[in-house]
Amino acid sequence: MDLLRFATAGSVDDGKSTLIGRLLYDSKSIFEDQLLAMEESSRRRGDAVVNLALLTDGLKAEREQGITIDVAYRYFATPRRKFIIADTPGHIQYTRNMVTGASTADLAIILVDARKGVIEQTKRHAFVSNLLRIRHLVLAVNKMDLVDYSETVFNDIVSSFYDFASRLDDVADITPIPLSALNGDNVVEKSDKMPWYQGSSLLYHLETVYTGGTANHVDARFPVQWIIRPLSQEYHDFRGYAGRVAGGVFKPGDAVSVLPSGFSTKIKKIHLPGGKEIGEAFPPQSVVMTLEDEIDISRGDMIVKANNPPKSSQDVEAMVCWFSQKPMEQRGKYLLRQTSRETKAIVQELRYQVDIETLHKKEGVPVLGMNDIGRISLRTANPLFHDSYRRNRLTGSFILVDPGTHETVAAGMIV
Amino acid sequence: MPNYQLDHLDHLEAEAVHILRETAAQFQNPALLFSGGKDSIVMAHLAAKAFWPAKIPFLLLHVDTGHNFQETLDYRDAFAEKLGARLVIGLVQDSIDKGRVKEEKGPYASRNKLQTVTLLDSIEEHKFDACLGGGRRDEEKARAKERFFSHRDEFGQWDPKNQRPELWNLFNGRYHPGEHFRVFPLSNFTEMDVWMYIQREKIELPSLYFSHEREVFERNGSLLAVSEFIPMLENEKPERKIVRFRTIGDITCTGAVASTASNLEEVIAEVAAARQTERGTRSDDKRSETAMEDRKREGYF
Numbered sequence: 001m002d003l004l005r006f007a008t009a010g011s012v013d014d015g016k017s018t019l020i021g022r023l024l025y026d027s028k029s030i031f032e033d034q035l036l037a038m039e040e041s042s043r044r045r046g047d048a049v050v051n052l053a054l055l056t057d058g059l060k061a062e063r064e065q066g067i068t069i070d071v072a073y074r075y076f077a078t079p080r081r082k083f084i085i086a087d088t089p090g091h092i093q094y095t096r097n098m099v100t101g102a103s104t105a106d107l108a109i110i111l112v113d114a115r116k117g118v119i120e121q122t123k124r125h126a127f128v129s130n131l132l133r134i135r136h137l138v139l140a141v142n143k144m145d146l147v148d149y150s151e152t153v154f155n156d157i158v159s160s161f162y163d164f165a166s167r168l169d170d171v172a173d174i175t176p177i178p179l180s181a182l183n184g185d186n187v188v189e190k191s192d193k194m195p196w197y198q199g200s201s202l203l204y205h206l207e208t209v210y211t212g213g214t215a216n217h218v219d220a221r222f223p224v225q226w227i228i229r230p231l232s233q234e235y236h237d238f239r240g241y242a243g244r245v246a247g248g249v250f251k252p253g254d255a256v257s258v259l260p261s262g263f264s265t266k267i268k269k270i271h272l273p274g275g276k277e278i279g280e281a282f283p284p285q286s287v288v289m290t291l292e293d294e295i296d297i298s299r300g301d302m303i304v305k306a307n308n309p310p311k312s313s314q315d316v317e318a319m320v321c322w323f324s325q326k327p328m329e330q331r332g333k334y335l336l337r338q339t340s341r342e343t344k345a346i347v348q349e350l351r352y353q354v355d356i357e358t359l360h361k362k363e364g365v366p367v368l369g370m371n372d373i374g375r376i377s378l379r380t381a382n383p384l385f386h387d388s389y390r391r392n393r394l395t396g397s398f399i400l401v402d403p404g405t406h407e408t409v410a411a412g413m414i415v
Numbered sequence: 416m417p418n419y420q421l422d423h424l425d426h427l428e429a430e431a432v433h434i435l436r437e438t439a440a441q442f443q444n445p446a447l448l449f450s451g452g453k454d455s456i457v458m459a460h461l462a463a464k465a466f467w468p469a470k471i472p473f474l475l476l477h478v479d480t481g482h483n484f485q486e487t488l489d490y491r492d493a494f495a496e497k498l499g500a501r502l503v504i505g506l507v508q509d510s511i512d513k514g515r516v517k518e519e520k521g522p523y524a525s526r527n528k529l530q531t532v533t534l535l536d537s538i539e540e541h542k543f544d545a546c547l548g549g550g551r552r553d554e555e556k557a558r559a560k561e562r563f564f565s566h567r568d569e570f571g572q573w574d575p576k577n578q579r580p581e582l583w584n585l586f587n588g589r590y591h592p593g594e595h596f597r598v599f600p601l602s603n604f605t606e607m608d609v610w611m612y613i614q615r616e617k618i619e620l621p622s623l624y625f626s627h628e629r630e631v632f633e634r635n636g637s638l639l640a641v642s643e644f645i646p647m648l649e650n651e652k653p654e655r656k657i658v659r660f661r662t663i664g665d666i667t668c669t670g671a672v673a674s675t676a677s678n679l680e681e682v683i684a685e686v687a688a689a690r691q692t693e694r695g696t697r698s699d700d701k702r703s704e705t706a707m708e709d710r711k712r713e714g715y716f
Contacts, residue, residue: 003423070575072559073552075605082423084603096580103582217419226436230469238468244433244584249419273432273464282419286432288467299440323580337585340440397583406589408579 001077004206007086007101007134009125010111015142019111019181020074020087023203026188029076071097080207095371096323098125099411102132103397106211109138109202114147114178118160124356126165131319131373131413133393135172136211137165140202144194145180151196154178167359170390175209177202215283216392220248220256221310221385222281222303223339223395228288240271240288241297246339246394247387248305250281250289255306258297259385264306265293283394300341302385310385310395315348316378317415319389320368324402324409327367328376334409336380338398344381345400351375375415389413424612431458431600432465433584434563438545438598439472441588445545445598446538449475449495449502451487452663453620454549456494457609458601460618462547463498475502476546478534480526480665482644487663490621505537522646525667531715535571538595545588545596553605557708563602569593571714610686614679626659626677637670661686 010016023029074085086101102108108129112122129137139161147153158176165174177186178197185191188203199205225243250256250267257264268290270281281287289303297303304310322328328347336345352361353374361375368374389396400410421429438445447462449455462471475495495502507526510516515536516529538546552559560575564586567573579587588596601609613620630641632651639645641653645667658671659682676682 001423002420003426070560070578072556073603074559075553075603077605077607100580100582213420215419225433226440226466228466228469232468235468240468242436242465244429246584271467273428273461273467275464275467284421284426284429286429286436286465335589337587339584394584397585399582399585399587401587401589406587406591408581408587411580411582 002081003084004081004107004209004211005084005086005105006107006109006206007088007098007105007129008109008111009088009098009101009129010142011113011119011121014111014113015181016087016111019109019140019142019179019187020085022181022184022187023085024074024076026184027076027078027203071101078203078207083206095124095128096321096411098128099132099321099323102129102134103393103411105129105132105134106214107136107138107206107209108134109140111140111142112157112161114141114143114153114157117157118164120357122161123164126161126168127354127356127359128321128373130168130171131321133170133214133389133413135170135214136209137171137174138202138205139174139176141176141178142181144178144185145183149178149185149191149193151194154197173209175199175205177205214393216247216387216394217282218248219308219310219387219392219395220250220254220305221246221339221387221392221395222250222289223341224297224299224301224303225340226299227297238290239294240290241303242286242288243340244286245281245283247283247392248308250287250303250305251279256291256303257306257309258295259302259304259309259312260383261296261301263293263295265291265295268292300339302339302341304385310387312383312385314380314383316380316384316386317351317375318378318398318412319354319373319375319415320400320410320412321373322368322370322410324407325370326402326409327369328410329367333403334400335403336378336384336398336400336412338384338386339395341382341384343384344403345378346380348377348379351377376412378412384414386414388415424608424615427601427604427608427612428461428464430603431461434586434598434600435462435465435547437586437588438547438600439466441586442545442596444541444543445473445547446476446503446541446543447471447473447500447547448534448549449477449491450549450664451477451483451491451494451621452549453609453613453624454551454601454604456618456620457604457612458547458549459494459498459500460616461600471498471500473547474541475500476505476537476541476543477502478505478507478530478537480507480530480667482526482642482666484621484623484640484663484666486621486623503537503541505533505540507533509533510536522648525665527665527668528715530665531571531713535714538571543595544590545598547598547600549601550597550599551601551604551606551609561599561602563599564588565597565599566590567595567597567714571595573597573712573714575708575712607683607686610679610683614683621663623660623663624682626657626675628655629658629671630654631656631658631671638672639670640666642666 072087088098088101179186228240271288353365387395396414398412510533631638659674676685
């Protein structure tokens with residue numbers, strides 16, 4: 001079965017959790033005991049109807065405050081596809097969770113309250129999805145029941161979203177859908193309340209949209225994660241390089257070179273986990289490779305096709321989203337993790353901050369605060385073997401870790 | 416031209432193997448929490464595959480309440496031997512004897528909650544800096560918020576409101592002395608995925624998962640096994656039924672379901688048609704609305 005990973009984003013009260021609850025409920029992925037538990041807590045809280053949001057808001061604090069605090073992952077399947085939902089909170093202080101959820105998604109559902117239309121949050125969500133290279137967007141205009149299922153209201157919202165989206169980069173498709181998550185209009189079944197809407201229901205769209213995945217199948221990249229040396233009688237001389245293919249396609253016999261040493265050799269064999277030999281390996285497979293020659297290779301090295309190496313440099317330019325309450329400072333020192341590599345890094349310059357509402361660049365800003373997005377230049381202690389994030393999400397991404405607190409303080413996308 | 420798309424089970428396997436290898440690479444002394452339940456069996460199976468042809472580079476740790484089904488213990492020992500893995504056992508009884516925890520009393524007594532102390536003591540004793548668990552996000556609403564690499568402070572506590580963001584394939588396992596991580600390679604598996612994977616990989620399971628005749632009694636809508644560890648109330652009557660278990664844990668909080676599913680195909684058909692979650696048979700989750708979150712905060716699995 002095919003797998004689609006999508007993220008949902010919306011502001012407080014846009015009804016995002018209700019929408020997810022509805023998708024799970026109507027696709028029969030909610031069980032009786034979960035429903036009973038929800039009914040019971042809804043009753044205790046004095047909600048008039050069963051509060052589907054209680055299904056996704058699992059933490060005590062979330063249930064008390066009626067908001068989503070942290071990314072929650074939800075699962076459902078239809079006969080057509082299996083789905084993984086990253087349910088991300090929309091309010092401003094938790095943008096880092098939206099970035100997190102978006103980093104592994106192929107599609108984003110951006111939720112708008114039909115009564116409020118496109119607001120700053122909507123733009124922020126669209127911008128973040130775009131920054132993380134989600135190329136398929138669904139504009140879900142929710143609470144249509146509260147605007148009398150009005151076509152005019154819907155069209156106005158769609159056109160103001162398109163105005164903003166025209167400034168985004170490389171979006172493959174935007175699919176606007178009018179719906180009511182509470183009543184189930186256009187979520188799983190097409191609603192008869194909006195005969196003017198010609199498109200499909202949300203679930204049908206999710207089941208059938210072609211995303212082609214986000215993997216790069218062109219530039220062969222294999223970050224070495226772990227060296228397997230059994231030292232057993234049977235596998236006395238076995239020396240395997242374990243890792244997850246981050247780009248392109250590898251085949252036994254391919255001429256490869258190993259970075260940073262630059263040594264060249266050929267791939268002898270490729271094994272799946274458990275040992276089965278395969279004729280080609282591609283992302284996101286986890287495999288073990290053996291090579292024709294004995295070369296000194298360790299974790300953090302990268303095996304690439306000899307004729308198509310990545311960029312190798314100690315200086316990179318990147319967009320970063322700042323996660324920490326402690327702001328990012330110019331000349332600040334951090335640990336950087338990219339592929340299986342870890343190295344020290346220093347922020348050379350904060351070039352500009354992006355104003356999310358206008359998408360304007362603000363120059364001369366001294367620091368990046370929590371949830372700010374900006375462009376920086378970095379210098380690393382050891383070279384990074386990388387591609388631009390635009391070309392490859394896995395070799396173009398990194399995180400920064402505070403060497404004192406060990407917190408993950410930023411997500412970075414190499415320009 | 417091939418389309419280079421992976422089936423969802425291949426996708427989940429590749430992800431879990433990546434996490435297992437990352438755990439071996441980022442930590443000094445990881446352990447794999449092994450209970451003999453199907454999730455930890457699948458996790459150990461994946462670990463064996465991830466490091467092939469070498470052996471699993473960490474210990475298996477079983478936190479043993481002493482209230483187990485004999486079938487589980489037999490399976491556990493045979494499985495560890497087959498993998499060539501070293502098994503260490505943390506006994507809840509030891510924690511009780513040392514006065515570290517107090518045994519609950521009465522007909523509803525369970526050692527489930529006490530396991531946390533034994534687990535944290537074992538982690539300290541063996542200086543484990545990462546424990547691999549078979550938890551899945553679809554199991555329970557607090558688990559849905561878990562990270563793959565989940566940080567625990569020096570008291571073993573989970574702070575769900577202050578978790579490290581996890582992006583792409585990048586995992587941050589850095590810690591200060593005394594802290595540790597829980598790692599969940601099966602995070603994205605659902606109950607159905609686990610069963611389908613067991614079927615595809617032809618993994619042998621403890622017989623408890625398949626229908627068998629057993630002496631049981633009904634309590635709060637669950638069927639509990641008649642055993643020396645659960646005192647029966649006056650109005651509770653033992654009866655022989657054809658049952659099986661959907662989850663396997665401590666005998667005092669694991670309920671059976673009436674079922675005639677005697678092989679994997681039948682179990683999968685039953686799971687597909689089920690209207691109750693598998694943890695619906697677990698009385699440990701029913702103690703309060705946030706029972707799992709409360710236990711996890713303190714350091715539970």
